[in-house]
Amino acid sequence: MAAPEHIYRVIFHSQGKVYEIYARKVADGGLLGFVQIESLTFGERTQVVVDPSEERLKSEFAGVKRTFIPMHAIIRIDEVEKEGAPKITDAEGKVTHFPMPFYGPGRGRD
Template identity: 75%
Template sequence: MASAERIFRVIFQSQGKIYEIYARSVSDGGMLGFVEIEELTFGERTQMVVDPAEEKLKSEFAGVKRTYVPMHAIVRVDEVEKEGQAKVSDSEGGNVTPFPMHMYGPGKGSD
């Protein structure tokens, strides 16, 4: 599979919601503690039905070249064969719990 054809499903938490988005590039970027997500894809496959939830997500990320998600908010990253439907759902009542994480930056450490 060529690099340009790779598709990643990224699931993360933000403001009490669970986001499931698809992108062509996911990396650790250069920002400590963040995951860099580039080339977001929304409904690029041919379809007759327009999903309002996906359209809302598409407008939320309109004009975004890349997004940085805090590492502790990432639930899962999968390389998939084809793009699925991007969606947002409430995390309340769900079974997703953030992974407890302590970040140590330059000049900070455990004494």
């Protein structure tokens, strides 16, 4: 019996927009402070109607094997039963970054 395929919905903000994408693999990755997202999925629609938001996402992530999203940009990650429509929406209201400590030269090393 084959292992079930996991599908994750990843919602994050970037440049004043909220992105909702679907992927088969999500991990903490090898870069400190980043979430690694692999195997992005886009619904293969046979409908005549084309969603411009989904088409924009397809072109933005075309040829991307894996992407690294800053941890503070992630809004939420859900494991879902089936894939939905990926989309980009305007961020409504105030989106606040998660507070992160800043350790620069001479700071926080007492």
